[in-house]
Amino acid sequence: MPMNIITRYKDKYTSLLKETQIPLMQSRIKILAFGLILLSSLTFIILLNSLVNPHMTIVIRLLVLLLTMAFALYLLLEKAKWQLSGHIFLLSLCTFIWTNLIFYTSGINLVTIQLSLIIISSSFYILGKNWGILYSLANVVPIVIHLLNSRLQNGQVTITQFQISNLSFLLALIVNFGILIIMHYEFFKSFYHSHYKERELNAQLQTALKEAQEATRLRSDFLSSMSHELRTPLHAVIGMINVLSIENPRKDQEENLAILRFSAENLLALINDTLDFSKMNAEKVLLNTADFNISTLLQNIHASFKSKAEQKGLDFRLKTDFESNPLYVNGDQNRLTQILNNLVSNAVKFTDNGGRVELSVTTTAQIGQQVVLLFAVKDSGIGIPKNKQEIIFEPFLQANNNITKRYGGTGLGLAIVKRLINLHESELKLVSEENIGSVFSFEISYTLAKPELPEEKIPVVSIPVQEISNLNILIAEDNIINIMLLKKILDQWDCNYSLSKNGQEALDMVKTGTFDVVLMDIHMPVMDGFEASRHIRELPDANISKIKIIALTASSDVDIQESFNFTYLDDYLLKPFSPLLLKEKLEAVVVQLSGN
Missing domain, CATH: 3.30.565.10 (Histidine kinase-like ATPase, C-terminal domain)
Structure with a gap:
């Protein structure tokens, strides 16, 4: 029967520890359980020893202490009320010290000091700093008052020959030291485990953070890539709509083109919104004032x-x-x-x-x-x-x-x-x-800002198409549909143009020095547009290295401006673009060349 009770409470104790995964909480419960078991056992042994030559005051005090400890142990294991159990444990020890000070002139001996240290340490470890301070004061203040009243016990902390030869006193001395050692061991073991788990969690957090950042980067790269892939065919669709719109379509064809334009522009708006949202999530959008x-x-x-x-x-x-x-x-x-x-x-x-x-x-x-x-x-x-x-x-x-x-x-x-x-x-x-x-x-x-001063109205002189047609244009583009579209647009203005299918071809053709402007796609095989532009700028011939480069790209505006290689470009157009906007860019090149 006793073995069944012990097994039952052992299981309850194990279950109580498993309910919390926090090392510090487990340590508090362990310290309380060990303290109650050891002091209860010690009190029981001393009580039995005191019955040989019974002294009523000692027997009553030991019996009350034992019952109180047993009740605290019951609350801990049976009711899982470890905090209440902790308060009863500490109050019982404080009461034992107080009564010791009341009943004995030299009430402060080595065991009393040990119990005082147990109260101070366990109150902090079990119940935390606030209760720790309260119980420490409740324990230390009476001792100080007693020392002052007894004139510091004549400078002695009593330990008599009788106490040394007394088995109960020596047992109390040893057990109390054991309790102090166990308390500190359990607390600092939990501190070590908490620190270890904290480091482990920090490492996991850092790993998770890196994975999240990598996932965000991959998502941003994916959306940028998808934006480019979607814009490229959409550029051809909107471009061909623009070309067809200026070729004097019939009334029914105009209606069909309007439907196509509406759908294409809605799709473009969707792509732009998705990309904008992605850039904002990556905090890549800044205000340009x-x-x-x-x-x-x-x-x-x-x-x-x-x-x-x-x-x-x-x-x-x-x-x-x-x-x-x-x-x-x-x-x-x-x-x-x-x-x-x-x-x-x-x-x-x-x-x-x-x-x-x-x-x-x-x-x-x-x-x-x-x-x-x-x-x-x-x-x-x-x-x-x-x-x-x-x-x-x-x-x-x-x-x-x-x-x-x-x-x-x-x-x-x-x-x-x-x-x-x-x-x-x-x-x-x-x-x-x-x-x-x-x-x-x-x-x-x-x-x-300062208002713009009204300028004298100067008649806007549009550069004649024949002047644009005098430009020697190099098209660097690998997409056959985009090439066909550009050819159709430039053919309307009778422009002179040549074709290159990648950045390396464009670089080799520019070295001949026969071109005025390069319409440079950014994403190309062999050598991309950015790298080709950088090599062009590094050419030893100043006249060739200063050739006008206009990037035609399906990348986002943010991606282009964030790139260091943006500095190698004179201008850029985001696909899909209006033929009129391309014409304005070419007219600007004519103006710059004529100014030179």
Whole structure:
């Protein structure tokens, strides 16, 4: 029967330790259990020894101590209340010391000091610093008071010949030392294990962090690669639409081309949004500040959406408090345009026939050269339910699936807008009511810029096509479809051009010195466009090394500008591009060559 009880409590003790995986907590339970078992056993042995020559005070004190220890052990093993058990354990020891000080003139002996050290150490180790301080004071203060009252016990900590020859005293001395050693051993063992686990977890965290960073890099590289791969055929589609559009198509063909253009531009917008979002996640998007006319920017946005709004029967208005005085500021006009385009596009998309959309900009503060502008896009559209107003800012999420089916979209627009506004150290706010409408607003602080001085109107003289045709152009491109498209575009202007299928061929052909400009694709076999451009710039002949290089690339704007090799380029065009934009670039080359 006793063996069954011991086995039962042993199992409960093991189970109690398994409930916590924290080494320090396990150590606290072990210290308490060992302390209770050893002191209970010691008290029991001393009590039996005291019954030989019984002294009532000693027997009662030992019996109370033993019962208290047994109750604390019961709470620990049976009820798993280790903290309460710890308090009872410490209070019982404190009481034993207090009564020792009361009943005996020289109440401080070596065993008393040992018990005092056990109380101080175990109170900190088992219950923590706050209880440790409390129990330490409750134990030390009475001892100090006793020493002062007894005149420091005449400078003696008593240990008599009788005590030395007394088996109980010697047993208490040995057991107390053992308890002190076990407490410190268990505590510092747990400290070592905690430190080891901390180092192990830190190592795992570092590994996980590296894996996450690598996964982020791979995802970014994948999206950049996919962007290039998607833009390349899309460039051919939009390019051919542009070519066909200027070849006097029939009315029915114009309608077909309009449908193709709409679909291609939607696909391009999707690719751009996905890539933008990827770059923002990788924190590669920075604000590029420059002076610009915000009044003109707002008017252009209003003009670009007015036609679409009218087609839906919407009243689209622009309101500012600086209509009479154009406002010039220093900031990133491209990112502001992207923010407002997304918000206005959503407002027009989600507002049904007969509704109203308003873009308003008001000055909320001006201190010195700093001006704070409040931008608001208000619509009378479908609105957003209260319980969905948080998730719409999360990527790839919309208020519900019906919105996706009815209006389309990927759910990236608002996520991009929110992050772009955060880049401006501001916050996107939303006030919306279902079936009533929505208001998206944000503030941006700008530095005022000097207004552009009105220049004398000089007639714009377009460079004749025949002057562009005088350029000797080298096309460095490996994609056969892109080559065909470029040939069709350049043939319209009767340009002289030659072809090279990789960067190495382009470099070899440039060395002849017969070309004025290189239309350089970036991603090519053998030698890419960046490397070919670098080698061209390093050619010893200054006239050849300064040849104009215009990169034609399906990479993102951010990827191009982040590259160190960007410095080897004179200009670049992102595929798909408009033939008119290419013409402007070539006209700029003509102007520069004529200036030289």
